[in-house]
Amino acid sequence: MPEAYVVGAGQSDFGSFPDETYRSLFATAFEAARDSVPAGLDRSAIDEAYVGTLGVGGRQLGLPGPAVADHVGLDGIPVTRVENACAAGGSAVRQAVNAIRAGSADVVLAGGVEVMTDVSNDAVRFWLGVSGETEWERLSGTTFSGVYAQMASAHMAEYDTTTEHLSHVAVKNHANGAKNPHAHLRFECSLEQATNAPTVADPLTLFHCCPTTDGAACVLVVSEDVVEEFTDERIRVAGVGAAADSVGLFQRDTYTAVPASQQAAETAYAEAGMGPEDVDFAEVHDCFAIAELLAYEDLGFCEPGEAGPYVESGATKLDGELPVNPSGGLKSKGHPIGATGTGQLSEAFHQLSGTAGERQVEGARIGLTHNVGGSGGAAVVHLLEREEPRSSGDASGPRPRASEDGGEAR
């Protein structure tokens, strides 16, 4: 089974772009990913592509994968759309890794894209709603903020988690996102601002919820057989895990954990022969602040019920013991559904390459990404590891390009 390596990744800016289309955003991310490959990567080298997207707004609901691949000049290769709601991007990367490991491809593109800001709020609510439990949640009026508010309420009731704990997530992620030139909401916020913001779904305030965002992100995955053609900075996919669960929150045994995240993490850790103690930084799925707290517990960063005090301790800040969401996370960087998972991988790639600019986690060698679909109907976890150089005296191979902002472009 050939090992899979990430040799390049990039993203468009995340934000609101009335002059862009899903094709143009994808093309920007694709070129940024290609540009980040130390020795370059011609599009003719790409054997296959996977594209994650939900299709918000109903644009190109069938064949969006071939549509964007064609737009960037990839024809005649297999292109497959994968979708697991907000975990579509992470699922696309997982399929890319599978294709490498199956020996059916040497160079695979995993991309994600979503355009959300050109339709009405009602339309966004519909398109996200049909990723929740359609029959018994959406049609009875439950929104995603409502579902996550139920999880927050349950966590508060069971573990003395507070609104301020939720706000600490927002403060940290906005502080990080303010350093990220590609982030949607590039500003800092205070604990008071976050806590006293208008309520969206009690106990969640506006600052406990991620924005509606346009964007794209692409990741280039290659097999060990060809990795040396592209880089001598070897960033290996050390572990991959995924799991699905009931789509409806009400169908699950617990509201204070996401079983699919736990299962996906367990699989990824086992495959990598690693544990949470090995992780240097993580990009986790903070669609709502409570989701980041649950992720700490589900991924083993702290004990169940301890996530509130853990975030308050500063452990997950950029200079903490385990920085979480150095990119700004979904909260500040933004959450363009299909692009979120590939965007997490892009951040992890640049952190491990040492090209994350102001938000660089010093000495990062192992990164974890965690992408959730719906309220936990699906989850995907990746572990990336920067391998030590094979021969320290060899300076003749390709070197990573230096960049102040992460080597990405738009």
Added chain:
Amino acid sequence: MPEAYVVGAGQSDFGSFPDETYRSLFATAFEAARDSVPAGLDRSAIDEAYVGTLGVGGRQLGLPGPAVADHVGLDGIPVTRVENACAAGGSAVRQAVNAIRAGSADVVLAGGVEVMTDVSNDAVRFWLGVSGETEWERLSGTTFSGVYAQMASAHMAEYDTTTEHLSHVAVKNHANGAKNPHAHLRFECSLEQATNAPTVADPLTLFHCCPTTDGAACVLVVSEDVVEEFTDERIRVAGVGAAADSVGLFQRDTYTAVPASQQAAETAYAEAGMGPEDVDFAEVHDCFAIAELLAYEDLGFCEPGEAGPYVESGATKLDGELPVNPSGGLKSKGHPIGATGTGQLSEAFHQLSGTAGERQVEGARIGLTHNVGGSGGAAVVHLLEREEPRSSGDASGPRPRASEDGGEAR
């Protein structure tokens, strides 16, 4: 790289079922697939699942994979939706094979499902339209019958193909479908009926177009390491090929061939070390009669331009030299978008198992399936091969169950 084997497959009836849901249809197909496994297959043995669906009607557009998997009692395993429009099912099977070959799973479910008849004709046209080229085909009024009509007109102009040639496809497929207890349109038709039926999009008549159908189909794929636990009738996935192309017909160089089909077939034949001359029967994507004629040429069954005379010769009838669409094809069996590709694999499995009842192709050892998305934006080809028994004197292992109608249930 572990080889992949199909050990079971089944489908719901295809048709119009106002009392069914996508969940209930999927469950029927899932149980039919499990029932077809000679030694049985407990759901706890399933390591992973892929689900193909377009989501016609807007039901559960996000996470439909986890939704149906949960409904049949599969929790905690990875479940991923794949979509390539009408090639969603074939793409799901391909991902299942990749998972086996990557060594990440031993038993994988590939399923497909679609419910189409409970929404208006206008709605169906919309949901299919967004699988065509959205911006320059659908929004300018082009329908799928319109796109395929252009392909038919071009083939007629270039090769003297006639309306009667198209009608021969309908006559043959209805003759086969009339023998299939799971087919949607279980009746025969005459050449005159097909030719003189009302025009849908000139030159295509009603009988040159497939129906709008509800249905589900499931396939169980396992690795060589465990195949003996389930069967001693070994049906191997000998080759898989896939390709994508421009979504819009107008964007391609040719209207008289589907380049993605040609590329997918080339890849599958090369992987299997086979050619068209080795194929004993084929299930091809006859969404419109012209599509079956193009498939003959693209898959190498006859020379370019010869498909009309080829079908007229009877070569592809059930008792011909190369039976095509013994199931009745999309034309008669029906075309529930996401379930069509897995339905093709189900038919191939039962043909190779000798359990295809009245429509059995005698002595079938190698079968080909061909699934197309849109007007050729994606294509997937599988080659299945029934291996000779390993030891002819060994009668102690599990034996295939006999069945008059294909071992399927509803």
